[in-house]
Amino acid sequence: MAAPAITLDRQADRRASRGLWGDALRRLMRNRPALLGLVFIALFVLSAVLAPVIAPYGPLEGTLAQRLQSPSGAHIMGTDSQGRDEFSRVLYGSQVSLVAGIASVVMGVFIGGSIGALAGGVGGKVDSALMRFVDVMLAVPGILLAIGIVAFLGRGLPQIMFAVAVVNVPIFARILRGSLLSLREADYVTASRSIGASGTRLLFRHLLPNSLSPLIVAATLALATAIIDVAGLGFLGLGPPDPRTPEWGTMLTDATKFIRQSPWLLFFPGAAIVISAIGFNLLGDGLRESLDPRMRR
């Protein structure tokens, strides 16, 4: 009994010395699915950043004479209905997805986080009013909300980002409010308050850092949905206003017209969406497991 107890204690000590984040990182690096996710994400981000370097052609470059060519040495993913190089367009398409995805999640975290922080921090009537508002948003399910917003605000990349952001707002609002509510009564917060720490100081020194790990996990998973939602809007014809823009969803819609002659035009943008979504989903699950080992199933 004594011997194993001592070893356990020693391990606990070693863990404590590494700190929460170092420990989480160590666990993440041992999580194979999460590492695979990171590889997919790296692929996705590198395509976006290096598109101008790697892409053999420009995204808009092509002639009708070269339309709908099968994959070949010159066009490894073939050409689309306008004769443009599909590979180059898939690469440039990752720029749209990456920018729109990140921007919408940042917006969502900011809007949702503010609503949640206000609701959880102030409490009372403000809390119930804001939460009713969130209920209203939740009453319009997912992408339908985004569709409605784009319908009313008009087509355009900023509108798309905002619409996709709004879909995620309730998630972030609830996370932040939830952690604030549970922490408000926590001992160390009461302790800080009793030594006269100000409200803002409490918020930034104690409350926010503790909401951080669920927020990071949710934001990572939200990136996957954001990429899917942006492509979904594009697929419905609500993508960027310029129809020539290389956007994966819009490319899919174009491809449906040529499903018989050129099925690869479906395959490549579709695979690009799926791979990026899998990447963020795997990383998000991995982060959840490493940041909160208790949640592991």
Next chain:
Amino acid sequence: MIDSPPLLSVEDLVVKFRTHEGTIHAVNGVTFQLQEGERLGLVGESGCGKSVTNLALIRLLPQPAGRIEGGRVMFDGQNLVDLREDELRAIRGRDVAMIFQDPMTSLNPVLTIEEQMVETIRAHREMTRAQAIARAVQLLSMVGIPKPETRLKSFPHQFSGGMRQRVMIAMALALEPKLMIADEPTTALDVTIQAQVLELLRDLTERLGSALVLITHDLGVVAGMTNRINVMYAGYIVESATTAELFANPSHPYTVGLLHSIPRLDAVEGSPLVPIEGRPPDMRHAPTACPFAPRCRWRLERCWQENPPLAPLVEGTRLVMTGPEATHQIACFNPPTPDEQVAGHPLRPDFKAAPPPPGTLDEVGAGRLASTDDLEGLDAAIEAEEGPLSLAPGAGGLPIPPEPEHHPGGILHDD
């Protein structure tokens, strides 16, 4: 009676758990018998193997970790260890019934009491639903539940803990089993309810002629309930005697320790409550010496080397396994004298507990060895001790939760 074959004969039963943390030697060769209608107490700290022994009897060990690795369980002429699952199913509930510790979690929350009782009856008897319901009503009134017809339609959460345990008893007795196993049946109940439930259990098993195995960590509970007692430690039976004999002549240092760690009304003024210092051994190691040696105040050099077998207290006595004449057996090389039993510690002036030989410390897994000779002033009662199995919660789904602490006083020397 002595000549008829026993109802239950457990022979050299060995149970091990294979977990991520290694193999746990839960039951290490347990042998005992039970006659029809006899009531046996099985006493020991949590994790001593008493619950595992009984789950193993009808093969309800948590799967896939728990395995019977040796021995026989002869019940009514059949070896339960070898039976097919469907043959065993016919015996469970009909011939052998069980009551578990926590009535809060042992009844299915989404089924009415009626559904749970009727399905038990109809699993074993050709009966119409109406007949089974009538039987259930009869059983509920037998265990003292008022308005049984209406209460049958209730769900478990609509009963109090004590009432739920009465329902469990009614359900267990539904088929008038030959053997009833009650695993800490009152531990989760209020102290005021405990005595009532125990009395009910004793009266009903007596009336139906069912044999009873009562598992408890509390010697006070078994005192007025059972004919015989087996004291278990670290997966071994360390002392076995009739209830009267055990209380009159507790002969294993562990039993003596148990008796001294319970508050008594008849205690001499000023005599301190003496806890058993140290912890039960780490059961991930197969014991090679006496498993109690690290905590024992009577230990000899030899106790660090050999594991004493269970043997008659008086050498050469003819071994009687059951009944009022059952032989008093202990597993000890240096049993306390009658004076020492009363005092709770060795009285021989020149005696000093043998120090552990170098290097054996880890193997036998002693707790805080240095302090075992310095017991005064410590007030941790043994019930509060954490069993060694709780070291790995969840590993292999071990069924033994730490037992809550309580001290029912004054019923020790009733008989």
Next chain:
Amino acid sequence: MTRFIVRRLLGVLPVLFGLSIILFAFVHLLPGDPAAAILGQHATPERVAAMREYLGLDTPLWQQYLGYLDNVIHGDLGSSVINNQPVLREFLVRFPATIELTVAAMIFAAGVGIPLGRYAAKHAQGWSDGMVTIISLLGISIPVFVLGLTLQYIFAVQFGVLPASGRIDPRAGLEFRTNFVLIDSLLMGRPDLFLNGLSHLILPAIALGSIPLAIITRITRVSVLDVTNEDYIRTARAKGLSEGRISTRHIMRNAWLPVVTVLGLQVGGLLAGAVITETVFGWGGVGRYVVDGIFDRDYFVIQNSILIFALVFLVVNLLVDILYAVINPRIRYA
């Protein structure tokens, strides 16, 4: 129980009320004139003024809102500005198609997901853990339209075993009465039409049901595993019940509870997914109606369709809550 239902019902109203305000604000407060937007860029000022009057846009906003609210309460959800068809009627005509699709998707998801989850729980130690992980990962990572197009390509284009789009072969001669293809074909006594409709339903239902399938599989597995370790399952074994009875009555009756909750939560996702699935498979449901409304800039169609969608979603969630209370005695008597 009645009080519980009434209380939950009353909880729906403020949400709908709030949503109606927000939708109204979207239409009327955003920069740009709805009348001008409806008429397009080349409308003359006179026509815009006439449209404004027609739409009642010249009265104060609060009056407009109260008028709108009054209409909504009386079941008048306005008309399309394009073809003047009442929104509610158009919605209801198309709604059976969407119901047929979402119900089929749900049946697929639950019908495959629950047995799969139970199987995985029963063989928790082996490869089935990995299988469930992969299914749930793919389920949430493959968008409905990508899966839909893939299924379409494989089964309709490549192998030609299932129809690529539509609800039924238009030449088959189905008379629409209830607007449920499967019901109407049976009303006509034409099993061949029923099968025709069913074959059209398979691919869209699988595409739409993939996300709930993933989630249901995962939750069923976890839930069954949790219940299997409960004390009362050991009691059931100790009573000598058969494994089959323990599994169906004792385990599933408890394991159902979280599964039902999750099923309910999936309805919203299904309704949203239906909008996209209907586009992929040319399915003439309300999803298409909304999307067409967007392209026509038919603001009232969008505004009120979203309102009805929300109502349906809230009512379904309410029904799920009630169902949950019915199957969980601890809530029923709480």
